Amino acid sequence: MTFTSWRSLGTRTGYTEHSLAETLNGGQSFRWSLEENGVWRGTWNRCHVELRLRGSRLEWRTPEAAKVKRSEVERYLSLGESYAVACEELPWRSDPVLARAVERFRGLRILRQPFGETLFAFLLSSAKSIPQIKELCGKTAQAYGDEILPGVYALPTWKRLAEVPEKELRVLKFGYRAKYVSQTAKVLAEEPDFIEKLQETSYVEARSRLMELPGVGGKVADCTLLFGGSKLEAFPVDTWIAKVMSELYGLPDLNLEQMATFGRIHFGRYAGLAQQFLFSLVRQE
DNA sequence: CCGCAGCCTCCCCT
């Protein structure tokens, strides 16, 4: 494959190697891999790009045949957003735990992934580690997705997934998640504008609609809305964040749903960004 | 309303 030359995405993104790795490979997306030469390679929709950091300058390139636009990359990486403003608005001044996390992972941000792909990945996420989820996504793309470039496969659409028998997904080692994917695919196939309509509604409404889908509980709904729907007030509570709330915030008696509510109130409009900082913090320790 | 086992499979631990 012939790539374009490296192009700058700016020198003021705030990214460090550390926070870039945490953003691309820290549990938001499962479609990035780090090559030996320090280059990140990732795929979303029909976009395929490489990223690297040269000092403070973030650079990208893409196979010429892929026809990826700079604006698509900027949007995906959420570069145009006022990231500094969001960080500034987080309550780190009165919250030493958050302050430590923000300091340690400066540059970490929330991606804007395709909604459908995000939903798919998080339907697979229960009781799975990041490498395992990546493996399942990769196998699914190869089995049912389009080959958008030689050897590069996009994830299949939900329409395509609706045609795949649950049994085949079990062969790919989806386990009990095969049923979630299969049944959700059927619902989405019957209601083609389900996802589109959902993105136009408020966080609260979108969350409860998403939770009607088989295999989607509060955590999966929040991850989908945060990483794939740009609902930055979503505060996903997994076992790691539960540990943070319990041990670092002194709230061991709240259940998961109560922790999610606490998070949205305590951290405010950008609770999801705070969650990602805290998630990186505990996961590292 | 709450808490818990079961679900697939893999991995880690003993």
Next chain:
DNA sequence: AAGGGGAGGCTGC
């Protein structure tokens, strides 16, 4: 070395 327990969760009892 084989076998139990838990994993970035959801569902039904």
